[in-house]
Amino acid sequence: MPETKQRRVVITGANTGIGYFTALEFANRGDHVTLACRNQEKAESAAAKIRAEAPNGTVDTATLNLADLASVREYAASAPESIDVLINNAGVMMPASRTETEDGFELQLGTNHLGHFALTGLLFPKLADYAKITTIASVAHRQRPKIDFDNLQLERGYSAQRGYANSKLANILFALELQRRIDKAGSKVTSNAAHPGISSTELYSSPDGLGSNKILAALAPIGLKFISQSARAGALPTIYAVDVAGGGTYSGPTSLFESRGKPGPASMTRMAQDPALAAKLWDVSEKLTGVGYPL
Numbered sequence: 001m002p003e004t005k006q007r008r009v010v011i012t013g014a015n016t017g018i019g020y021f022t023a024l025e026f027a028n029r030g031d032h033v034t035l036a037c038r039n040q041e042k043a044e045s046a047a048a049k050i051r052a053e054a055p056n057g058t059v060d061t062a063t064l065n066l067a068d069l070a071s072v073r074e075y076a077a078s079a080p081e082s083i084d085v086l087i088n089n090a091g092v093m094m095p096a097s098r099t100e101t102e103d104g105f106e107l108q109l110g111t112n113h114l115g116h117f118a119l120t121g122l123l124f125p126k127l128a129d130y131a132k133i134t135t136i137a138s139v140a141h142r143q144r145p146k147i148d149f150d151n152l153q154l155e156r157g158y159s160a161q162r163g164y165a166n167s168k169l170a171n172i173l174f175a176l177e178l179q180r181r182i183d184k185a186g187s188k189v190t191s192n193a194a195h196p197g198i199s200s201t202e203l204y205s206s207p208d209g210l211g212s213n214k215i216l217a218a219l220a221p222i223g224l225k226f227i228s229q230s231a232r233a234g235a236l237p238t239i240y241a242v243d244v245a246g247g248g249t250y251s252g253p254t255s256l257f258e259s260r261g262k263p264g265p266a267s268m269t270r271m272a273q274d275p276a277l278a279a280k281l282w283d284v285s286e287k288l289t290g291v292g293y294p295l
Contacts, residue, residue, distance in 0.1 A: 006030050006032060007026075007084035008080060008128075009032065010033075010034045010079070012036045012037070012066065012087065012089050012116070013036075013037060013089050013090025014035040014036070014037060014043075015046040016042070016046065018234040019087070019089040020231070021234075022239060025239055026085070027057030028057060030056040030057050031057050031058075033050070033058070033059050034061065034079075035050075035061045036063075037062075037090070038065045040061065043063075044061055065102075066112075067107060069115070071102075073122060079123055079126055082126065083126050083127050083128060084132070085131065085132050085134075087238060088116040088120065088134070088135040090111070090112075090116075091112040091167070092107055093164050095107055096160060100153075101114075107163075109153065109166060112168065113170035113285070116135060116171070121291040121293045124295075130188045130190075131190075132189070132190050132242050133175070133178065133192070134194055134238060134241040134242050135171050135192075136194060136195065136196065138165075138196075139197065139198070139257075140165045141195075141268075141269065142269055144165070145162060145165035147281065154166075168195075172268060173272060173278040173282075175192055179192065180248070181295045182247065187295065192241050192247055193250045194240070194245070197259045229259075229260040233253075236262070237253060245265075250267075250272075
């Protein structure tokens with residue numbers, strides 16, 4: 001990866017998994033990295049480890065709960081000016097039963113998409129002229145999700161897998177639509193998306209995600225040994241998206257059906273590239289979050 005001058009980098013959910021190793025990489029380069037996390041104690045512990053391993057960079061933490069729009073607004077108001085890189089990384093995956101955010105949204109859509117939609121919009125005035133925004137999606141967006149605007153919060157017929165796939169499809173739709181709007185506004189900011197392939201992270205054991213299903217939580221570590229790559233390797237597509245990929249692109253691992261390997265351009269479904277669907281999701285997201293974009 002190319003060397004960079006010191007930048008101010010904000011990464012959500014960076015206390016563990018691919019977010020942690022992304023933060024470690026940028027700190028190693030000498031960047032100033034903020035770990036914006038729900039659990040402040042875990043964030044401080046992760047920051048201490050990064051400082052010890054990457055003394056050339058600077059690391060701080062901030063409390064951010066993407067499942068609570070009040071927390072999103074509070075963080076955005078206190079965030080520093082001139083952010084060079086914003087990485088929308090945090091997420092939850094497949095809680096066994098339907099759960100809601102503080103604002104009444106289905107947890108996966110509310111955290112993975114709506115929380116990041118609101119955060120990015122609120123931080124947009126604080127982005128540097130050539131800032132880069134990378135939103136983390138998933139190969140799960142290929143699992144035939146259906147964004148039903150009449151049942152967006154899955155109040156009828158909840159499916160953990162569909163909810164997760166919907167939220168990851170929403171991540172790509174958002175990232176690409178944001179770039180379209182940036183282009184129309186003539187801004188120099190860029191927005192793209194990336195996915196980590198199948199990477200071994202705490203998402204598979206999280207108590208508010210897949211870990212809430214005891215059977216799947218027990219089987220996941222066994223299956224991951226055969227099909228997954230490390231969280232460190234899973235961070236490479238994110239770093240590639242920030243360093244190499246342009247706006248409106250999608251990056252991921254390039255081997256074994258994009259489950260692992262060196263980073264590069266990734267494939268998207270036609271639905272993920274549908275500008276009409278993206279525009280409709282954007283309008284609905286603005287109404288649900290109450291956050292508009294200064295574009």
